[in-house]
Amino acid sequence: MKHIISSDAQGTAQAFAEFLIDQINQSNTLNIALSGGSTPKILFELLADEYEEEVDWNKVNLYWGDERCVPPTDGDSNYKMTNDLLITQVSIPDSNVHRVLGENEPEGEAARYGKDISDNLPAANGLPQFDIIILGMGGDGHTASIFPHELELMNDERVCAIGVNPDSGQKRVTLTGPVINNAKHVCFLVTGEGKAEKIDEIFNKKEGSEKYPAAHIAPTDGTLTWYMDQAAAVKL
């Protein structure tokens, strides 16, 4: 496990963007699962503003590690944020964009999306393998949409399942733990002082940290990198 600490959220997005651009330029095709959240928002703006011309976007296939079960026009939609800030700003073919159909019935959509992933990605260890998965970590230690009260999703045999936000009751489609941990590169983007406590607990393996889904991310054969800002990493 590696961690890269930048001075602020902009620096965190920049550090990850440089890694991503290198990976795209070194690959014939790159399958990436995106996340929602505040740092990816900065990342998408940065990619559109500064890296649009730097890569061949035809090589990039976009998926989502989690999505809220809402229509793609809803302000809560992770796809909407990516579409507004990145997809409509770079030359990426529509056929490369594999969104979760958040407007569909959740359980059926989790199965459909899992099949879309299995049908299109190469397999390794009997599971689809992403080149890169971007993760965030919520203030409660959730990652993707695996929340502490549904830790069993870390060991679920399906590719995708439904997670439920315990505060709002909102259903979300999420990749399961085994698929996340099967990726070649798993990259957390975590910024802000609100994450410092959990970062400290997870990194220092404090008692009780095992209840946080983010603490269970440990790629089987791939790399794990935490991109953080100083505020999130202040207790390390």
Ligand SMILES: O=C1O[C@H](COP(=O)(O)O)[C@@H](O)[C@H](O)[C@H]1O
């Ligand atoms: O609910 C979500 O939040 C997490 C973390 O977001 P952040 O703004 O606290 O960085 C995100 O990873 C996930 O995709 C999203 O659905």
